[in-house]
Amino acid sequence: MILKLLLVIAVISIVYFMFIKKKPSVTKSSKKKSEEASEMVECTTCGVFVELNETILSNAKYYCSKECLAKAK
Numbered sequence: 001m002i003l004k005l006l007l008v009i010a011v012i013s014i015v016y017f018m019f020i021k022k023k024p025s026v027t028k029s030s031k032k033k034s035e036e037a038s039e040m041v042e043c044t045t046c047g048v049f050v051e052l053n054e055t056i057l058s059n060a061k062y063y064c065s066k067e068c069l070a071k072a073k
């Protein structure tokens, strides 16, 4: 009984380690995707999507450039 149990545990652990070895490559690629994705916001005037750190925030609205901010006023 104990020998059978040990054999089952050994087989399960071998399968388990094979899956663990395969998994890291998948998680790494998904991590890269999230790092590459930057937050995009829509310009209130022209509707162009711009990166959040490149926008001008005025009256809780985002603008892609000073020209669009001037047009809104």
Ligand SMILES: [Zn+2]
Binding pocket: 043, 044, 045, 046, 047, 048, 063, 064, 065, 068
């Ligand atoms: Zn704009």
